[in-house]
Amino acid sequence: xxxxxxxxxxxxxxxxxxxxxxxxxxxxxxxxxxxxxxxxxxx
Amino acid sequence: xxxxxxxxxxxxxxxxxxxxxxxxxxxxxxxxxxxxxxxxxxxxxxxxxxxxxxxxxxxxxxxxxxxxxxxxxxxxxxxxxxxxxxxxxxxxxxxxxxxxxxxxxxxxxxxxxxxxxxxxxxxxxxxxxxxxxxxxxxxxxxxxxxxxxxxxxxxxxxxxxxxxxxxxxxxxxxxxxxxxxxxxxxxxxxxxxxxxxxxxxxxxxxxxxxxxxxxxxxxxxxxxxxxxxxxxxxxxxxxxxxxxxxxxxxxxxxxxxxxxxxxxxxxxxxxxxxxxxxxxxxxxxxxxxxxxxxxxxxxxxxxxxxxxxxxxxxxxxxxxxxxxxxxxxxxxxxxxxxxxxxxxxxxxxxxxxxxxxxxxxxxxxxxxxxxxxxxxxxxxxxxxxxxxxxxxxxxxxxxxxxxxxxxxxxxxxxxxxxxxxxxxxxxxxxxxxxxxxxxxxxxxxxxxxxxxxxxxxxxxxxxxxxxxxxxxxxxxxxxxxxxxxxxxxxxxxxxxxxxxxxxxxxxxxxxx
Numbered sequence: 371x372x373x374x375x376x377x378x379x380x381x382x383x384x385x386x387x388x389x390x391x392x393x394x395x396x397x398x399x400x401x402x403x404x405x406x407x408x409x410x411x412x413x
Numbered sequence: 414x415x416x417x418x419x420x421x422x423x424x425x426x427x428x429x430x431x432x433x434x435x436x437x438x439x440x441x442x443x444x445x446x447x448x449x450x451x452x453x454x455x456x457x458x459x460x461x462x463x464x465x466x467x468x469x470x471x472x473x474x475x476x477x478x479x480x481x482x483x484x485x486x487x488x489x490x491x492x493x494x495x496x497x498x499x500x501x502x503x504x505x506x507x508x509x510x511x512x513x514x515x516x517x518x519x520x521x522x523x524x525x526x527x528x529x530x531x532x533x534x535x536x537x538x539x540x541x542x543x544x545x546x547x548x549x550x551x552x553x554x555x556x557x558x559x560x561x562x563x564x565x566x567x568x569x570x571x572x573x574x575x576x577x578x579x580x581x582x583x584x585x586x587x588x589x590x591x592x593x594x595x596x597x598x599x600x601x602x603x604x605x606x607x608x609x610x611x612x613x614x615x616x617x618x619x620x621x622x623x624x625x626x627x628x629x630x631x632x633x634x635x636x637x638x639x640x641x642x643x644x645x646x647x648x649x650x651x652x653x654x655x656x657x658x659x660x661x662x663x664x665x666x667x668x669x670x671x672x673x674x675x676x677x678x679x680x681x682x683x684x685x686x687x688x689x690x691x692x693x694x695x696x697x698x699x700x701x702x703x704x705x706x707x708x709x710x711x712x713x714x715x716x717x718x719x720x721x722x723x724x725x726x727x728x729x730x731x732x733x734x735x736x737x738x739x740x741x742x743x744x745x746x747x748x749x750x751x752x753x754x755x756x757x758x759x760x761x762x763x764x765x766x767x768x769x770x771x772x773x774x775x776x777x778x779x780x781x782x783x784x785x786x787x788x789x790x791x792x793x794x795x796x797x798x799x800x801x802x803x804x805x806x807x808x809x810x811x812x813x814x815x816x817x818x819x820x821x822x823x824x825x826x827x828x829x830x831x832x833x834x835x836x837x838x839x840x841x842x843x844x845x846x847x848x849x850x851x852x853x854x855x856x857x858x859x860x861x862x863x864x865x866x867x868x869x870x871x872x873x874x875x876x877x878x879x880x881x882x883x884x885x886x887x888x889x890x891x892x893x894x895x896x897x898x899x900x901x902x903x904x905x906x907x908x909x910x911x912x913x914x915x916x917x918x919x920x921x922x923x924x925x
Contacts, residue, residue: 376727391464398902405598406909 425587426609429854429865432616436872439617440624443889444879454891461898462738466724469741469901473565474721476572479908480768483575488919490765494582501761503676505770510679511671511758513775515845516570516751517562519630519838521686521782522831526813527805529558529787530794534806536736537728551791555705556712558787560720561740563713563776569744569904571771573752576907578759578767583918587858588756590615590749590903597910611903614896615749616853620869622746622893623846624876630839631656631881633811637832640815652881659840660874666844667851667866671758675844682837686782689830693785696821698792705788709780739894745904746897753849757861789817843873 462469483489493499501508533539533554540550576593586592591608598604635655638646645651666674694702725733759767790813794802805813818827851866852859880889 374727374729376730388464395465395468399905402905402909405906406912409913 425856425858428612428616428858429868432613432620432854433868433872435613436617436620436876439621439892440872440876440879440889443621443892444876444883454895455887458742458891458895458898459734462734462742463730465901466733466738469738470724471721472741472745472901472904473568474718475908476904477564477568477772479911480568480571480575480772483911483915484765484768489915490763492579492583492764492915492919494578494762494764494767495760496582499582499761501759503672503758507676507680508758508762509770509774510683511675511841511845512570512755512771513778514679514682514838514841515675515754516567516747516775517779519626519835519842521562521779522814522835522838523633523810524562525782525786526790526801526817527787527810528562528783529554530790530802530805530813532557532736533791533794534802535732537725537732547795551795552708552712554791555709555783555787556716557720557736558783559709559713559780560717561737562779562783564717564772565721566740566744567772567775567779569741569748570751570755571768572904572907572911573748574755574759574771575764575767576911577752578756578762579764579911580914581756581859582760584914585859588753589853589858590752590900592858593910593914594903594906597914598906611899612853614899616850618746618893618895618897618900619750619846619850620873620876621889622743622897623750623843624873625880625890625893627656627659627839627843627873628877628880628889630835631659631877634659634832634835634839636811637815637828637835640812641828641832649881653878656874656877656881659836659843660870660877662836662840663843663847664867664870664874666840667847667870668863671848671861675841675848678837678841678844682834682841685830685834685837689827689834690782690785692823692827693789693821697785697789701792702785702788705784706780709784713780742894742898742901745900746894748900748904749897750846750849753852754845757848757852786814786817789820793817793820843870847873 503511533550535541536554536557538545538550538553538557542550542553545553573590577588577590580586580593580596581588584596586596589612591611594611595604595608631652632647635646635648635652638644638651638655646655666678668674720737755771762770790801790805793799801813801817804816814831815828818824818831821827847866847870848861850869851862851864854865854869855862876889
């Protein structure tokens with residue numbers, strides 16, 4: 371049976387790019403949470 | 414509360430001049446050499462849709478959650494936009510009519526009979542799924558159609574409008590997508606430069622997306638006239654003539670005050686659509702329509718969370734790029750202008766009223782509309798001639814609606830009515846977009862500027878002419894959705910800005 375491949379055997383280069391993008395997105399989300407709930411600066 | 418504490422007027426960048434130039438330049442490139450944009454932009458968009466699917470998927474549900482939290486909060490829900498003594502400027506009905514026609518409008522006519530059919534044939538949980546009974550495939554198709562057009566879509570518009578309205582009326586900021594960020598995070602060095610970029614991108618994405626919609630609507634109206642009369646209305650000359658007529662109407666609508674032009678257009682477009690809907694509901698299989706509505710409401714209540722986190726992981730990835738990523742990004746792309754317009758017409762409403770009305774009323778109408786039109790197409794496919802599916806699967810999307818009307822009595826009246834409906838919906842959408850662009854590029858960023866709104870009407874019409882004469886739509890659409898994509902991230906910052914500001918404006922009451 372022919373298998374359609376979506377994730378299997380992805381190159382390390384692609385994995386690194388995905389990890390970098392994940393980290394950036396998570397950092398952004400953490401910063402958003404900080405801005406919404408923990409940022410005390412009154413400017 | 415700082416409703417009486419206006420932000421001091423400050424000098425704005427010359428948005429009007431440089432965004433008009435930027436839009437003109439991008440439009441010229443998109444028309445002269447579309448592959449330059451479509452090739453690169455489409456690839457980059459697809460890459461981001463696929464890699465950020467996990468971040469985009471649940472954005473509408475999050476927007477709904479934030480709105481619901483604000484609405485149900487005893488601290489925030491009763492805040493009245495414009496101050497506690499402010500009174501609404503428009504009746505509830507006109508307010509809803511304007512919101513609906515600005516927000517989605519023409520799409521429901523175009524996609525009404527084909528949306529669920531598309532999911533029935535192409536989704537992984539339609540006819541492609543093995544082991545499902547016929548009724549499950551039909552229900553899944555309707556459930557997916559209502560997911561992308563219903564509560565999630567309107568939640569994105571609601572949150573854009575809520576954030577902009579709150580800052581505009583309670584803090585007298587500009588009525589732009591950037592203003593909430595610039596005000597709430599004014600102590601951050603990045604706020605001002607980000608605000609300028611956000612305003613520029615919003616204007617670019619609005620002008621390009623709306624231009625592509627104008628061109629598409631002109632083609633659809635001309636095609637409708639061709640189907641009705643059998644005459645050669647689908648020639649380029651007639652398409653251009655239709656566009657000219659449209660341009661006169663929406664420019665006239667943008668020049669008139671909102672309570673005359675836009676209110677009149679919104680009201681009558683909705684009334685006409687209700688007449689058509691009621692007609693089909695009564696002369697069509699009424700019990701089937703009612704059953705479809707009941708099942709659809711049940712599916713919304715039970716399936717929304719599931720759909721919001723479903724990535725169909727081992728299915729063809731193109732499906733996920735198209736559904737629901739492209740839908741969500743499309744709504745997000747339109748959110749800045751719908752938000753500006755919604756904010757403009759919502760003075761005097763409480764936050765609770767704003768959230769519930771702007772999500773529930775349009776979503777309710779969508780449920781009824783799609784249950785009737787998409788529901789009938791599915792019924793024709795499962796039990797009838799299958800003619801509507803045949804036409805839709807050939808790609809004759811605008812023809813599907815007219816052929817559906819042919820299956821009912823009095824189609825000689827209902828088909829011209831549909832052309833008028835098309836016209837009404839697109840004119841209201843462009844009018845509201847032009848008003849929003851006029852506000853965003855005005856000197857103070859919060860007042861209507863009729864002259865600049867007219868210039869935007871002219872610019873968008875010129876782009877649409879170029880698209881019609883060259884037949885090259887893809888470049889314009891690609892620029893529109895690409896420049897709208899960053900609003901996925903801006904929306905998260907809007908959540909933070911709103912939550913932070915609400916908590917500052919209404920401090921918690923200490924119980925001790």
